Amino acid sequence: MTSALTIESLRKTFGSAPDIVHVLDNADLELSRGQSLALTGESGSGKSTLLHICAGLEPFDSGKVMLAGQDIAQADDSARAALRRTSVGLIFQQFNLVPSLNVAANLAFQARLAGRHDPGFVAELARRLGIAELMARYPEQLSGGQQQRVAIGRCLAARPRLVLADEPTGNLDEATGDAVLDLMLELAAQAGAALLLATHSTRLAARCNLRVHLRAGKLQVSA
Numbered sequence: 001m002t003s004a005l006t007i008e009s010l011r012k013t014f015g016s017a018p019d020i021v022h023v024l025d026n027a028d029l030e031l032s033r034g035q036s037l038a039l040t041g042e043s044g045s046g047k048s049t050l051l052h053i054c055a056g057l058e059p060f061d062s063g064k065v066m067l068a069g070q071d072i073a074q075a076d077d078s079a080r081a082a083l084r085r086t087s088v089g090l091i092f093q094q095f096n097l098v099p100s101l102n103v104a105a106n107l108a109f110q111a112r113l114a115g116r117h118d119p120g121f122v123a124e125l126a127r128r129l130g131i132a133e134l135m136a137r138y139p140e141q142l143s144g145g146q147q148q149r150v151a152i153g154r155c156l157a158a159r160p161r162l163v164l165a166d167e168p169t170g171n172l173d174e175a176t177g178d179a180v181l182d183l184m185l186e187l188a189a190q191a192g193a194a195l196l197l198a199t200h201s202t203r204l205a206a207r208c209n210l211r212v213h214l215r216a217g218k219l220q221v222s223a
């Protein structure tokens, strides 16, 4: 299987002695295209930090991170930006919708940047996410859960090879969250994309192909 993400001996610390925090300590991970992986760990264990590193948004101390076959430490700022634009989809806890654009334009935003905008696909995504009626609204006119679904739609519309999602259904009720995760898993599988999902929910984690737990800086495969 083709690797979507490879992490080798990754180390990341915050602060300096004597208050140094070892967030990642020789962490290893391999995620292939078409696989979904749930990342669990206590609050403050480093899940968001790991996702930010994988997205090329956060520097790390040592080790190797390969994204879509490219070593992100070797990539300059513009190469990292190009990777984020075309190969990686981010769904973060802050939804980062563009406030001056309506839902339709927000949904198309990432796909246009990636050169993969398909209005029919966006309409289908909006329907499946239950936001088709909201296309003319602006982000400030949406609830938290509606904003979250727009952020998910915006990411999936661009058909990235790797989706990095931080608690992507955290603002949704259980039934909506399950439906949205099913959609993410289905689309990722169809597109041969990989999905890395940080979550506190063992129920959501159980729906992924693989599970790893982050504890004391190490990634441990769990059942």
Ligand SMILES: Nc1ncnc2c1ncn2[C@@H]1O[C@H](COP(=O)(O)OP(=O)(O)OP(=O)(O)O)[C@@H](O)[C@H]1O
Pocket: 014, 015, 021, 023, 041, 042, 043, 044, 045, 046, 047, 048, 049, 050
């Ligand atoms: N910029 C920073 N400077 C110093 N420490 C930081 C910084 N960012 C994160 N940390 C620390 O790194 C650790 C990991 O934080 P991170 O946000 O990655 O955890 P998390 O597992 O995503 O937590 P949660 O589940 O609560 O979202 C925490 O102890 C946090 O306080």
